[in-house]
Amino acid sequence: MKMLRIIPNDTNIQFINKRFIAMVLSSFLVLTSLGLYMTRGLNLGIDFLGGIMLEVKTKGQADIGDLRSRVSALNLGDVSMQEFGSPDVVLIRVQRQEGGDNAQQAAVTKVKDALGDVVSEYRRTEFVGPTVGAELQESAFLAVVAAIGAILVYVWFRFEWQFGVGAIVALAHDVISTVGLFSLLALDFNLSTVAALLTIAGYSINDTVVVFDRVRENMRKYKKMPLPELFNRSINETLSRTVNTSLTTMLALLALFVFGGEVIRGFTVAMMWGIFVGTYSSIALAVPLLLYLNVHRGAEDEATSKQPEAAS
Amino acid sequence: MLEFPTWKRILILAICVFGVLYAAPNFMPAGWLQDMPEWAPGKRMNLGLDLRGGAHLLMEVDTKGYLKEVLENSDKTAFRAALTAAKTHGTVDVVGDAIVLQVRDRAKYDDVRSRIRRENPDFSLEDLGDGKLRATLTETALRDRLSTLVQQSISVIRRRIDEMGTTEPLIQQQGQDRILIQVPGLSDTKRLKEIIGKTAKMTFHMVDMNCNPTDKIPLADKLVPSDNVGRDGKPFMYCIEKRIRLTGQNLVDAQPTFQDGQPVVSFRFDSRGASVFGKITADNVGKLFAIVLDDQVITAPRIESPILGGSGIIRGSFTVQSAKDLAILLRAGALPASMIYLEERSVGPGLGQDSVDAGETASLIGMALVVIYMFAAYGLFGLMANVALLFNVALILALLTILQATLTLPGIAGIALTIGMAVDANVLIFERMREEVRNGRSPFNAVDAGYRRALTTIIDSNLTTLIAAVLLFAFGSGPIRGFGVTLTIGIVTSMFTAIMVTRFLVVIWLRSRRPQTLPI
Numbered sequence: 001m002k003m004l005r006i007i008p009n010d011t012n013i014q015f016i017n018k019r020f021i022a023m024v025l026s027s028f029l030v031l032t033s034l035g036l037y038m039t040r041g042l043n044l045g046i047d048f049l050g051g052i053m054l055e056v057k058t059k060g061q062a063d064i065g066d067l068r069s070r071v072s073a074l075n076l077g078d079v080s081m082q083e084f085g086s087p088d089v090v091l092i093r094v095q096r097q098e099g100g101d102n103a104q105q106a107a108v109t110k111v112k113d114a115l116g117d118v119v120s121e122y123r124r125t126e127f128v129g130p131t132v133g134a135e136l137q138e139s140a141f142l143a144v145v146a147a148i149g150a151i152l153v154y155v156w157f158r159f160e161w162q163f164g165v166g167a168i169v170a171l172a173h174d175v176i177s178t179v180g181l182f183s184l185l186a187l188d189f190n191l192s193t194v195a196a197l198l199t200i201a202g203y204s205i206n207d208t209v210v211v212f213d214r215v216r217e218n219m220r221k222y223k224k225m226p227l228p229e230l231f232n233r234s235i236n237e238t239l240s241r242t243v244n245t246s247l248t249t250m251l252a253l254l255a256l257f258v259f260g261g262e263v264i265r266g267f268t269v270a271m272m273w274g275i276f277v278g279t280y281s282s283i284a285l286a287v288p289l290l291l292y293l294n295v296h297r298g299a300e301d302e303a304t305s306k307q308p309e310a311a312s
Numbered sequence: 313m314l315e316f317p318t319w320k321r322i323l324i325l326a327i328c329v330f331g332v333l334y335a336a337p338n339f340m341p342a343g344w345l346q347d348m349p350e351w352a353p354g355k356r357m358n359l360g361l362d363l364r365g366g367a368h369l370l371m372e373v374d375t376k377g378y379l380k381e382v383l384e385n386s387d388k389t390a391f392r393a394a395l396t397a398a399k400t401h402g403t404v405d406v407v408g409d410a411i412v413l414q415v416r417d418r419a420k421y422d423d424v425r426s427r428i429r430r431e432n433p434d435f436s437l438e439d440l441g442d443g444k445l446r447a448t449l450t451e452t453a454l455r456d457r458l459s460t461l462v463q464q465s466i467s468v469i470r471r472r473i474d475e476m477g478t479t480e481p482l483i484q485q486q487g488q489d490r491i492l493i494q495v496p497g498l499s500d501t502k503r504l505k506e507i508i509g510k511t512a513k514m515t516f517h518m519v520d521m522n523c524n525p526t527d528k529i530p531l532a533d534k535l536v537p538s539d540n541v542g543r544d545g546k547p548f549m550y551c552i553e554k555r556i557r558l559t560g561q562n563l564v565d566a567q568p569t570f571q572d573g574q575p576v577v578s579f580r581f582d583s584r585g586a587s588v589f590g591k592i593t594a595d596n597v598g599k600l601f602a603i604v605l606d607d608q609v610i611t612a613p614r615i616e617s618p619i620l621g622g623s624g625i626i627r628g629s630f631t632v633q634s635a636k637d638l639a640i641l642l643r644a645g646a647l648p649a650s651m652i653y654l655e656e657r658s659v660g661p662g663l664g665q666d667s668v669d670a671g672e673t674a675s676l677i678g679m680a681l682v683v684i685y686m687f688a689a690y691g692l693f694g695l696m697a698n699v700a701l702l703f704n705v706a707l708i709l710a711l712l713t714i715l716q717a718t719l720t721l722p723g724i725a726g727i728a729l730t731i732g733m734a735v736d737a738n739v740l741i742f743e744r745m746r747e748e749v750r751n752g753r754s755p756f757n758a759v760d761a762g763y764r765r766a767l768t769t770i771i772d773s774n775l776t777t778l779i780a781a782v783l784l785f786a787f788g789s790g791p792i793r794g795f796g797v798t799l800t801i802g803i804v805t806s807m808f809t810a811i812m813v814t815r816f817l818v819v820i821w822l823r824s825r826r827p828q829t830l831p832i
Binding site for chain 2: 003004005006009055057100101102104105108109112121122123124125126127128129131132136139140142143146147150151154155158191192194195198199201202203205206207209210213214237238240241244245247248249250251252253254255256258259260261263264267268271
């Protein structure tokens with residue numbers, strides 16, 4: 001039986017020689033992302049800023065102009081309207097109201113009264129007051145910091161510190177560029193996005209660890225091989241796995257993107273970008289970085305003698 | 313790695329069967345479940361509000377306002393009583409969160425102090441000298457008061473929501489002074505909030521017939537607006553006595569009904585309330601009697617004759633719905649404090665069903681794509697991985713069902729994502745086998761080495777994702793937590809199915825066929 005082979009057995013791409021291209025590309029990616037973040041900022045959702053969000057279904061096709069004029073007449077500050085997945089569904093967002101938590105609640109009632117019978121169904125009503133918004137912001141920040149910290153500790157524990165540095169650089173690259181993508185496309189940055197970022201962090205490390213495992217194994221196996229050649233060999237040996245896993249995950253995400261509905265589309269977009277950039281960074285960034293971090297083979301040998309069951 | 317003792321085989325099979333059995337009820341029509349025997353697994357997954365539709369409200373009890381009110385009223389009264397008992401005079405004032413007492417007759421100071429000490433153990437006392445005493449609530453008393461307050465609020469809210477006739481509402485305390493309410497299936501939160509938001513403090517006062525609302529108001533009186541709007545667009549004002557004659561606490565029943573074709577609310581007092589009410593009405597025939605709800609005069613009827621039966625009727629500008637709501641509020645009792653709305657997330661039934669459908673379709677199509685890809689890439693071994701993947705999904709659903717963890721839309725996304733990532737372990741193993749075959753190993757050796765060598769990598773890579781998943785669960789709230797739960801369960805089950813189930817299948821195949829070459 002003929003099997004699908006995306007990466008042929010004798011693949012030998014000279015990744016290490018091309019590392020400068022990757023480094024220029026990644027630096028560009030990270031710097032642009034940071035620049036975007038600082039100039040354009042993020043389109044923070046109501047989870048973090050507080051405010052009001054309504055998803056309404058109108059009778060017949062939505063007349064966004066009419067809806068906007070009805071809500072704007074209430075003088076509640078910034079109002080945004082957006083068709084959401086279908087011509088008779090509109091997502092309405094109203095900025096956080098001055099005057100504490102109860103003011104949000106009062107504004108929701110006003111908006112609903114103003115929309116009146118144009119709306120046939122309130123599909124979603126959400127408001128987040130300033131208190132909860134600040135708490136969610138804090139807990140999201142804590143979660144990201146704790147995740148990166150825990151992953152760092154784990155990698156440090158399982159590998160030499162040089163690997164830890166490589167892995168964290170790749171991870172930071174993936175997370176920062178995802179944030180940059182959100183800034184560029186002005187996608188709604190909410191709690192689900194933070195969940196996506198954490199999952200991307202997990203995936204990025206997962207991918208990097210698989211390649212690192214092979215590097216470590218080859219360092220024990222080929223004691224005299226020059227490091228660039230050894231790194232290249234390790235990447236190529238695991239390339240088929242890297243591509244296959246990324247592809248199956250992408251296929252699942254693609255199904256979510258197309259059929260999963262409007263509510264989680266932002267989440268799916270973040271994940272797809274994360275898988276893509278995570279795959280790239282573990283190959284083109286994490287491993288070549290080891291060249292500059294002065295990896296000790298001697299230290300690895302000691303590690304081998306300590307855990308003989310790992311070597312075969 | 314290829315040895316499989318019998319107990320291990322039985323265990324693997326048992327776990328897979330268990331997964332299928334417990335996942336199955338989720339796919340059966342509701343009617344089937346009722347016909348199933350008692351012992352059969354019949355639970356379904358617990359769908360989150362974003363999937364079944366419903367309202368989620370987070371509120372904070374206004375504890376500051378409540379504490380101040382208690383100090384101003386009952387505590388102050390108790391302190392005054394101590395002055396009276398010691399047969400002296402003085403002033404009692406609330407300053408910040410303390411009560412400051414000034415005894416006029418210094419000689420009686422110690423007497424007053426010891427009486428307060430005895431009667432009000434909630435306070436710690438501080439002598440300011442010159443007959444002045446400062447009393448602040450002890451920390452324990454403060455905590456007790458707050459927790460009683462929140463508990464009382466919860467039980468009042470629960471009674472009110474139960475009276476509305478909704479199904480399985482969740483009402484629980486969160487943190488120190490917060491209350492979380494989740495009502496599945498309810499999409500009109502406006503009425504819910506109206507019902508919860510009303511303090512529903514009802515008091516009965518006499519209207520001061522000698523006071524004109526436009527003139528200077530006597531000290532013993534206060535102006536209260538009515539719910540009737542006059543011709544100038546402003547509410548009609550009543551001048552009522554401050555003195556509370558009766559409160560809603562003396563009510564035993566309230567029902568919406570009709571009088572002369574108008575919706576009204578009938579009420580009944582308990583025995584004490586009935587006797588007080590009888591005496592008031594007997595003494596004040598011809599005068600106006602005001603029923604005040606949350607600082608608004610609902611109605612102020614003229615007392616035509618003494619009412620001795622202890623029941624009466626509230627007329628106001630009611631609709632059928634508002635008469636019904638007022639009756640609910642009166643029956644359930646007053647909230648001890650007002651509520652501050654912190655957060656609301658409600659989902660209509662239409663969106664909920666749409667999300668379930670979209671999630672189902674996406675997961676099935678995603679799974680089909682992965683299954684096809686795995687077969688195309690690894691042939692027979694891909695098929696075995698696919699069998700393991702099916703068991704993996706069954707196990708995830710079974711665990712979610714058993715733990716009764718809440719499945720949310722991001723949770724479904726987590727399952728779909730897990731389907732894509734679950735095959736990673738098998739990809740690692742199969743790629744390793746290919747390498748071993750290329751290095752000239754026999755089928756048995758290649759399979760053995762493939763599993764053994766891939767194992768550390770699988771554990772390393774899965775543990776890192778697990779760290780992220782567990783943190784999502786620990787720090788996340790609501791839907792994100794749901795995503796963390798399914799991702800965590802998915803990683804654990806996928807390690808089991810990818811390593812144990814496929815190995816089991818591969819070993820059976822190897823031993824029965826004894827192939828010369830590995831078709832991988």
